[in-house]
Amino acid sequence: MYGPVIRKVRKGKNLSFKAVYTGVCSKTNAIKFEKGERQLAADKFTNVLNHLMLSFSEFLWIKANYKPSPSLYYQYEVIQSWNQNK
Structure with a gap:
């Protein structure tokens, strides 16, 4: 669910529902989205x-609690080994 992460970012930036969801969806849908009860298209x-001035990759980084996914970590390890001729 993406909504709770969006809520965390929105509140961290002190942005209102109006600032983030105007022209996107109703306040009711936004509340349900942020509670994880509904998804957005x-x-x-x-x-x-x-509206949050956030890229999708930044969003995924925040969603993963600022840690790389296992596949990205594995890819990093392979590249490091390759560069060291191991």
Whole structure:
């Protein structure tokens, strides 16, 4: 669920519902989205990210608690080994 992460970012930036969801969805839908009860369509979710001035990769980084995914970590380890001729 993406909504609770969006809520965390929105509150961290001190942004109101109006600032983030105007032109995207109703306040009721926004509340349900942030509670994890509803999903937004991809285009609406992209608009929310734009209103938060957040890229999708930054969003995923925050969602993963500021840690790389296991596949990205594995890829990093392989690249490091390759660069060291191991």
